[in-house]
Amino acid sequence: MKSIIIYYTLEGNTKYTAETLAKILDSDLLELTPTKPIKSLGFSKYIWGGKQVVMNQKPNLKPYKYNPDQYDLTILAAPIWASHFAPVFSTFLRDNTISGNIALIGCNEGGGCTKAFNILEQQLKNNKIIGTLDLMSPLKNKEETLGKLKEFSEKLK
Ligand SMILES: Cc1cc2nc3c(=O)[nH]c(=O)nc-3n(C[C@H](O)[C@H](O)[C@H](O)COP(=O)(O)O)c2cc1C
Numbered sequence: 001m002k003s004i005i006i007y008y009t010l011e012g013n014t015k016y017t018a019e020t021l022a023k024i025l026d027s028d029l030l031e032l033t034p035t036k037p038i039k040s041l042g043f044s045k046y047i048w049g050g051k052q053v054v055m056n057q058k059p060n061l062k063p064y065k066y067n068p069d070q071y072d073l074t075i076l077a078a079p080i081w082a083s084h085f086a087p088v089f090s091t092f093l094r095d096n097t098i099s100g101n102i103a104l105i106g107c108n109e110g111g112g113c114t115k116a117f118n119i120l121e122q123q124l125k126n127n128k129i130i131g132t133l134d135l136m137s138p139l140k141n142k143e144e145t146l147g148k149l150k151e152f153s154e155k156l157k
Contacts, residue, residue: 007077053082058091080108
């Protein structure tokens with residue numbers, strides 16, 4: 001099974017998650033990077049990031065290489081912003097059609113991922129979603145995150 005983890009990170013939690021899972025599954029990694037990054041320091045990140053979600057914005061991304069046909073499984077890993085996957089994924093899903101199965105990972109601070117997963121499940125109706133994982137503050141809970149990722153990876157195989 002060939003897999004890829006497509007992720008975005010503002011403050012490192014999703015990057016840590018994606019890189020850890022990539023080692024477990026031997027997956028390829030693709031980081032999505034907006035052309036105009038949000039300043040990650042201070043409260044303003046909530047204002048600018050929240051505005052992107054509320055306005056349904058699709059931030060432009062730096063060029064990347066992705067060939068969906070290469071993969072049996074695509075894992076989308078995102079920070080949860082205002083109960084949604086961070087908006088760079090709206091851009092990515094507008095511009096790409098994923099083939100094969102999908103798994104979803106949401107990194108959050110305790111608000112959960114239910115709404116975000118429901119929205120994506122509706123949007124990705126043509127794919128089979130074979131797993132979802134809700135991770136709270138992975139960088140603060142590295143041991144627990146590693147355990148959850150190992151367990152999750154078994155379900156994906
Ligand atoms: C704009 C913005 C909105 C957020 N909204 C939520 C939220 O609705 N629920 C939640 O639990 N955490 C929320 N968070 C916290 C992030 O989801 C959490 O810190 C995540 O682990 C960050 O991942 P990263 O370090 O990869 O950027 C928000 C963070 C930002 C910047």
